Amino acid sequence: MKGLSPSTTRAGRAWVAVGTSFVLSGSAAAHAQAQAWPSRPIRMIVASPPAGPSDILARLLGPQLTLAWGQTVLIDNRAGANGMIAAELTAKSDPDGHTILLANAGFVINTSLYKKVPYDPLREFVPISLAMSVPNILVVHPSVPARSVAELVAYAKAKPGQLAVASAGSGSSGHLALELFQQLSGVSMIHVPFKGGGPALADVMAGQTQALFSIAVAAMPQIRAGRVRALGVTSAKRLASASEIPTVAESGFPNYEVNGWFGFVAPVKTPRSIVARLNTDIVRALRLPELQDRLAEQGAEIIGGTPEAFGAYLKSEQAKWEKVIRQAGIKVE
Amino acid sequence: MEFLGEVFGNLIMGFGVAVSLENLIYAFIGCLLGTLVGVLPGIGPVAAIALLLPTTFALPPVGALIMLAGIYYGAQYGGSTTAILVNLPGESSSVVTCLDGHAMAKNGRAGHALAIAAIGSFFAGTVCTLIIAVAAPPLAEMALKFGAPEYFSLMVFGLIASAVLARGSLIKALGMILVGLLLGIVGTDVNSGMSRFTFGMPGLSDGIGFVVIAMAFFGLGEIIKNLETPDDQRQVFTDKVSGLMPRWEDIRMSAGAIVRGTFLGAFFGTLPGTGPVVAAFSTYAMEKKIAKDSSQFGRGDIRGVAGPESANNAAAQTAFIPTLTLGIPGSGTMALMLGAMMIQGIAPGPQVMTSRPDLFWGLIASMWIGNLMLVILNLPLIGIWVQLLKVPYRLLFPAILMFMCIGTYSLNNSIQDPLLMGFFGVVGYAFMKFGCEPAPMLLGFILGPLMEENLRRALLISRGDPTVFFTRPISLTFLVLAAGALLVIVLPAVRKKRDEAFQGDE
Numbered sequence: 059m060k061g062l063s064p065s066t067t068r069a070g071r072a073w074v075a076v077g078t079s080f081v082l083s084g085s086a087a088a089h090a091q092a093q094a095w096p097s098r099p100i101r102m103i104v105a106s107p108p109a110g111p112s113d114i115l116a117r118l119l120g121p122q123l124t125l126a127w128g129q130t131v132l133i134d135n136r137a138g139a140n141g142m143i144a145a146e147l148t149a150k151s152d153p154d155g156h157t158i159l160l161a162n163a164g165f166v167i168n169t170s171l172y173k174k175v176p177y178d179p180l181r182e183f184v185p186i187s188l189a190m191s192v193p194n195i196l197v198v199h200p201s202v203p204a205r206s207v208a209e210l211v212a213y214a215k216a217k218p219g220q221l222a223v224a225s226a227g228s229g230s231s232g233h234l235a236l237e238l239f240q241q242l243s244g245v246s247m248i249h250v251p252f253k254g255g256g257p258a259l260a261d262v263m264a265g266q267t268q269a270l271f272s273i274a275v276a277a278m279p280q281i282r283a284g285r286v287r288a289l290g291v292t293s294a295k296r297l298a299s300a301s302e303i304p305t306v307a308e309s310g311f312p313n314y315e316v317n318g319w320f321g322f323v324a325p326v327k328t329p330r331s332i333v334a335r336l337n338t339d340i341v342r343a344l345r346l347p348e349l350q351d352r353l354a355e356q357g358a359e360i361i362g363g364t365p366e367a368f369g370a371y372l373k374s375e376q377a378k379w380e381k382v383i384r385q386a387g388i389k390v391e
Numbered sequence: 392m393e394f395l396g397e398v399f400g401n402l403i404m405g406f407g408v409a410v411s412l413e414n415l416i417y418a419f420i421g422c423l424l425g426t427l428v429g430v431l432p433g434i435g436p437v438a439a440i441a442l443l444l445p446t447t448f449a450l451p452p453v454g455a456l457i458m459l460a461g462i463y464y465g466a467q468y469g470g471s472t473t474a475i476l477v478n479l480p481g482e483s484s485s486v487v488t489c490l491d492g493h494a495m496a497k498n499g500r501a502g503h504a505l506a507i508a509a510i511g512s513f514f515a516g517t518v519c520t521l522i523i524a525v526a527a528p529p530l531a532e533m534a535l536k537f538g539a540p541e542y543f544s545l546m547v548f549g550l551i552a553s554a555v556l557a558r559g560s561l562i563k564a565l566g567m568i569l570v571g572l573l574l575g576i577v578g579t580d581v582n583s584g585m586s587r588f589t590f591g592m593p594g595l596s597d598g599i600g601f602v603v604i605a606m607a608f609f610g611l612g613e614i615i616k617n618l619e620t621p622d623d624q625r626q627v628f629t630d631k632v633s634g635l636m637p638r639w640e641d642i643r644m645s646a647g648a649i650v651r652g653t654f655l656g657a658f659f660g661t662l663p664g665t666g667p668v669v670a671a672f673s674t675y676a677m678e679k680k681i682a683k684d685s686s687q688f689g690r691g692d693i694r695g696v697a698g699p700e701s702a703n704n705a706a707a708q709t710a711f712i713p714t715l716t717l718g719i720p721g722s723g724t725m726a727l728m729l730g731a732m733m734i735q736g737i738a739p740g741p742q743v744m745t746s747r748p749d750l751f752w753g754l755i756a757s758m759w760i761g762n763l764m765l766v767i768l769n770l771p772l773i774g775i776w777v778q779l780l781k782v783p784y785r786l787l788f789p790a791i792l793m794f795m796c797i798g799t800y801s802l803n804n805s806i807q808d809p810l811l812m813g814f815f816g817v818v819g820y821a822f823m824k825f826g827c828e829p830a831p832m833l834l835g836f837i838l839g840p841l842m843e844e845n846l847r848r849a850l851l852i853s854r855g856d857p858t859v860f861f862t863r864p865i866s867l868t869f870l871v872l873a874a875g876a877l878l879v880i881v882l883p884a885v886r887k888k889r890d891e892a893f894q895g896d897e
Contacts, residue, residue, distance in 0.1 A: 107723070108441030109730020117445055117734060135441070136804060139593040143805075146593065171584075176593060222852045228584025250851055253581050253844070256726065260663060260719040266538035267852060275733070279718055279740020352736055388584070 095155045095332050096129040103134045103148050103159045105141035111273065112160050112320045115190055118352060122343040140164045140229060146176040149183065153327035158186065158336065163231055163318045166376035170383040171229045179323075179376065185368035186322035186336050189344055191359045193293035193317050194235050194271040195278075196306060197286040202268050207290045207309035210269070214245040221247040222267040226255040229388065234379060235271035235292050235316040237386040242311045262286055273318060274300075274357025292316040297357050319361075319375075321368055337365055398524050405524075405752030409760055414457050414753065417450070418761045421458035425465015426768060429472070432479045432791060433606050433798015436466040440727045444734065452735040453750050457757040459731055460711070463724050464516065464758065467667065467707045468765045471508040471700050472776055475501055477791060479610035484667035484703035486605050486833055487675045491688060491695030498691045501777050503637045507645050507693055509769040510637070511701035515653040516762030519708035522657055523715075523755050528744075530709070531716040534661045539849035540859050542664070544869035546842040549669065552676045552876045553834040564831045567822070571835025574599060582847045594807040601668070602802060603812045604836055606795050608829035611816025614788050616823055636770075637693075645697035648678050652698035656705030661712050663721035664841065670706035671699035672834050680879070708758060715751055717741055 102120065106112045113135060120131040136144040141164040151157035166179045177183075196207065202221075204210035214221045225233040228251045236249060250267050252258035255276055262270045263285045270277075271292060278300060281288045290306035291297055294315045306314045322340055324333060341362030343349065350360050408414060428439040439462050447455035470482025475492035488508065495504040522530070537545075554564055577588045578598030589595035637645075652674040659670035678698040679688045688695050711728075713719045718740035720726035729739040737747060744751045779787075799808040819829060853859040860866050 107726075108437075108444055109727045109733075114730060114733055117448070120445070121448070133445075134804065137597075138803060139596040142596075143593050174591065220854070227581065228579075248851060248854075250848055251581055251584070252848075254726075256720045257663060260535065260713070260717070261538065263717070263719075264535035264538060275738075276718075279738045279742055283741035285717075285741065355736065355738065356733070 095329075095335070096127045098156055099130040099132050100127060100155075101132050101134050101151075101157045103136055103144050103151075103157065105136060105144035105160065105162055105164070107137040108135050110135075110137065111192065111275070111318075112162050115320055115353070116160050118349055119189075119340070119343050122346060122349070123339060126339040126343065140168055140171070142168055142172070142176055145179070145183075148323070149177045149325055151325055153325035153329075155324065155328050155332035155336065158322050158324045159183070160189070160320055161323050162320050163375070164229070165323075166372050167229070167234065167379045167383070169376065170380040171388065173389075179372060180369075182326050183323040184326050184328055184330075184333055185365045185372060186324055186333055187340050187344075187365060188319060188321040188361045188363050188368045188371060189340070190320045190353060191293065191317045191361055192319065193274055193291050193297065193357065193359075194232055195274050195281070195291050195303065195357075196235075196239075196269065196271050196289045197262065197277050197281065198269045198289060199262055199265040199267075200284065200287055201265055202287070204289065205287070207304070207306055207311070210289055211243045211245055211310075214243075214247055219246050219248060221269060222250050223247045224250050224252055224258040224261050224267040224270040226258050227251050227253060230255075231273070231316065231318040232258070232271035233388075234382060237388065238314065238316060238382050239271075239306070239311075241382065241385060242314055259286075271316070278357055293359070298359070299354055299357050319371075321372075323368075333365055395525075401748065401752045402524050402756060404748065405754075405756030406760075408453060408749050408753030409457065409756035413451075414454055414757060415760070417454040417458040418461050418757050419764055421461020422465040422468075422761050422764045422768060425462040425467075426469035426765065426772075428462065429466035429469020429481050429485075431794050431798065432473050432481050432610055433602055433795045434801060435482060435602060435798070436463045437723050437727060438798075438801040439466070440724065440731075444727070444731060447731055448734065452732070452737060452747075453753045455731060455735060456728065456750065456754055457761075459728060460754060460758060461761045463728075464704060464707045464761060465765055467704045468509060468512050468769055470703075471512075471696070472505060472769075472772075475504045475508065475696070476776060476779060477610075477787070478613045479791060479795075480605050482703075483602050483605055484671050484707070485700075486609060486668065487671040487699040487703075487830070488696055489609050490675065490830060491690070491692050494689065494691035495693065495696065496780070500691065501780065502773050503641055503693065504696050505773045505776060506637045506770065507641060507697045508700040509766050509773075510642070511645065511649040511652065511697045512704035513762050513766040514649050515656060515701040515705035516708055516765075517759060518653050519657055519660075519705045520755060520759040520762070522709065523712060523758075524752075527712045527716050530661050531713050534663060534713050534721075535717075536865060537662055538863075539845040539852060540863050540866040541869070542662075542845040543842060543849055544860055544866040544873070545662075546838045546845065548869045548873040548876065549673060550835070550838050550842065551873050551880070552680070553672065553831055553838075554880050559826050559828060563825075563827045567827050567829070567832040568835035571832035571837075572839035574604065574832075575836045575839035576843065581844050582851070592807070594803070594805055598840070599811060600799070600802050600808060601833075601837065603799055603808050604815060605833060606799060607812045607815030608819035608822070608833065610791070610795055611812060612819030612823050612829070614792065615816065615820040617784065617788070641693050645693050648674075648694040648698035649701045651677065652701035653705045656702030657709045659702070660706030660709030660721075663713050663719060665706075666710055666722050667703035667706040668837055670702040672830075672837075674698040674702035704762075711754070711758075714739070715754070716744060718743070 102116055104113050104116045116133045120133055123131045136147055148159035169175050204213045223236050258270055259272050259276055261267045280286045288303045290309050291303050292306055296305055344360050344362040353360055428434045440459050466482050470485035471488045473479045473481030474485040474488040475496050478489050478493035480486040492504045579586055579596050586596055655674050656670040659665045678694045679685050710721050710725055713721050714725040720729050732739045796809045799812045802808050849859055
């Protein structure tokens with residue numbers, strides 16, 4: 059049972075919470091805390107369930123950051139409502155650098171998808187660093203005659219509104235990738251949403267639906283086994299781990315780029331000195347070779363950058379998807 | 392012959408991996424923890440595996456997966472204990488065990504019920520280990536044949552067959568199924584992405600958890616009912632417990648149910664999206680229907696324990712088939728297992744079988760070893776569990792309540808789930824007072840959303856053409872079976888010959 063650090067368990071967390079409330083009630087201003095940061099365990103809120111995509115990143119980073127900060131990093135899974143529960147919780151946490159959120163692409167897209175979003179991704183948060191970019195791969199069932207993106211477009215044009223394209227759900231990254239693809243190529247296909255990427259991929263493997271924009275990590279083993287055929291990756295550059303797959307952009311749609319991503323943000327009032335420290339240590343942990351290897355295998359690209367660069371990225375992503383979503387008329391209420 | 396030789400060789404290799412001292416210890420830890428989380432109401436394998444996931448970083452991949460798998464199927468063993476003793480599903484899949492298991496405990500036969508549950512589970516575990524070893528890849532292919540139309544037709548069949556779950560009036564049972572369907576649609580609609588009945592609460596956008604509903608209707612409702620009677624008159628259990636080990640007659644009576652439950656469970660486990668709960672419900676419904684004398688069902692019929700318990704363990708085991716052979720998780724727990732593989736640097740997918748045979752066969756062999764450990768662990772424990780019944784209720788129920796709250800809280804780390812459980816507990820108590828039983832509602836709650844999702848998906852893909860349900864052979868088969876089941880149920884009702892023994896008070 060080695061490696062079971064008591065504070066990463068739920069019971070441990072409860073005790074920490076008890077300790078935390080003492081610290082809060084007894085301590086002075088956030089200013090004083092800023093100097094002593096980190097004075098208690100860091101709570102990393104993750105918007106996915108355990109073993110979900112961002113959770114794996116969090117669990118790989120956690121021990122490294124614990125080492126760097128001398129305080130345990132607690133991973134707090136708050137899945138649900140497309141990440142809105144996790145974001146709202148973070149926004150309402152004490153802005154003292156002891157609560158950070160590992161946000162995903164939905165963080166800035168939700169504002170266009172939902173009528174009521176309980177947080178403002180740009181005003182209520184300060185960016186720390188983009189961590190990882192996870193492209194989608196456009197895959198088709200082997201029975202689909204198309205062998206390239208262009209052929210798929212031609213095939214879909216010949217059969218308008220008949221090609222069924224699965225997705226992990228309404229408003230998921232794969233769904234948005236499909237919408238942008240339809241807008242740029244002018245073809246129309248049927249969107250078939252599933253509850254999660256696994257069932258969607260299984261359906262395409264079985265040939266019930268014909269195509270899917272799947273996250274790379276799930277799709278790669280199936281592509282290698284010949285169960286689905288890869289037509290293109292949605293990132294601007296080809297994947298290092300599968301460079302034989304062309305990008306959708308180079309296949310005739312130069313403006314096409316869709317990336318899922320994970321990045322760290324904190325409540326907006328977090329002192330800038332702490333944000334800088336968080337950034338330095340997170341970026342350093344992300345650059346560790348063992349971590350890079352582990353995640354590159356999954357088709358992810360590690361990106362550690364400045365808070366400013368991440369802030370600009372958040373803004374541009376929000377604007378980009380707002381336009382796509384408005385044009386597609388997607389409304390997830 | 393050559394094929395069987397190969398399987399045999401692989402199994403030998405798997406046992407070679409699994410019986411190393413290290414892996415035996417991991418299997419034992421997993422089974423022990425699994426039994427524990429199984430016994431504790433509300434705390435399920437998902438929470439337990441999530442909790443232990445970080446610790447598996449430090450373990451070798453095979454050991455890590457053996458331990459996590461042990462938690463999963465161990466919980467299926469443990470779950471029946473709470474169901475039988477205190478009418479509280481320790482695990483969501485043991486909901487069905489409450490029906491007859493707890494009735495048996497009330498008759499002073501808790502020991503028999505616990506023993507038959509363990510024996511049935513062990514039999515199912517053994518058979519399913521063999522099934523996985525021999526037929527995992529073809530079964531996974533079969534599971535892929537199930538598209539939206541097949542799932543829909545299967546659910547129609549299941550829902551109709553579930554009407555036999557009712558003990559009281561058929562109208563009330565149908566009403567409860569409808570309540571279940573309604574509760575099931577709370578949350579974000581998969582097809583349109585619209586929120587339904589969430590009242591603007593983000594916590595409801597992913598629907599109401601099955602565990603919350605099951606805890607509320609079975610556990611909380613039962614506790615309130617027990618508290619109704621004054622302390623000195625309350626007799627939750629009989630004091631005399633007649634023997635712990637099952638009688639020969641019990642085994643003889645249960646054998647058929649165990650075998651049928653095993654195979655039905657194995658079938659449902661293989662299908663992604665259904666799993667142990669549906670398996671247990673279906674087996675119960677089937678056993679009740681085919682029994683020559685079904686008058687004791689709901690009042691402590693041992694077949695009502697043996698069948699579902701075998702089924703849920705079988706399904707828990709075969710759920711590994713799509714997970715291991717295709718890399719497709721069939722349930723939340725299986726998604727966690729895949730996550731654990733990824734953390735270990737193993738890409739889950741069709742290659743795992745060939746690229747990591749030690750892992751694949753080692754895990755399979757460890758399942759059988761784990762099942763053996765569990766039955767050895769559980770049979771002697773029965774004596775201790777039965778002692779638990781002697782704990783005064785005023786001490787027992789606050790402890791149970793506390794565990795239920797911890798368990799439901801651990802689902803999403805949210806206070807909303809315990810609160811919802813409280814609310815539905817009161818609702819459940821009211822239903823109990825009106826003689827409306829929760830079992831049909833729970834089935835509606837599980838099957839309803841699956842049915843709707845797949846109906847709409849099937850029609851979406853077929854461009855609105857409903858003939859798709861009749862032109863696909865598997866789908867057609869289930870619809871024909873559903874029509875048959877409907878006749879069987881309706882005819883006696885029309886002739887007003889529906890077993891009057893069912894109209895009992897209870």
